[in-house]
Amino acid sequence: MSGQPNRKFDLALTGRRGGNVWTIDGEPYPDANPLSVQPGDHVRVHMVNHSPVVHPMHLHGHFFQVGDAVQDTVLVPQHMGEVTFDFIADNPGDWLFHCHNLYHLDAGMARVITYVQ
Numbered sequence: 001m002s003g004q005p006n007r008k009f010d011l012a013l014t015g016r017r018g019g020n021v022w023t024i025d026g027e028p029y030p031d032a033n034p035l036s037v038q039p040g041d042h043v044r045v046h047m048v049n050h051s052p053v054v055h056p057m058h059l060h061g062h063f064f065q066v067g068d069a070v071q072d073t074v075l076v077p078q079h080m081g082e083v084t085f086d087f088i089a090d091n092p093g094d095w096l097f098h099c100h101n102l103y104h105l106d107a108g109m110a111r112v113i114t115y116v117q
């Protein structure tokens, strides 16, 4: 994906082993604000994993670019592991972005990325 992003999100993944609250940037879904973008945005998402376990983060409705790879799920390593991905906001709607560990998803590790045409 060429060019520079015009919208950026820096997101902390949080939670603790044995805990029952897992969040994206401290907000446990569904008690969490949506991530707002505009149609056509080049979005960059940077995640830092503050927790002691890996999170397989999945975005609905889009493929994203991580380095040279194009995929819809990416593993974020534990203990301050970092991942950055880019995508183009070319499919308006309300799309869940979440951890694919269903226990974490159920405990809050999700956000809606929302935009309208």
Ligand SMILES: [Cu+2]
Pocket (backbone or CB within 6 Å): 022, 054, 055, 056, 099, 100, 101, 104, 105, 109
């Ligand atoms: Cu997780």
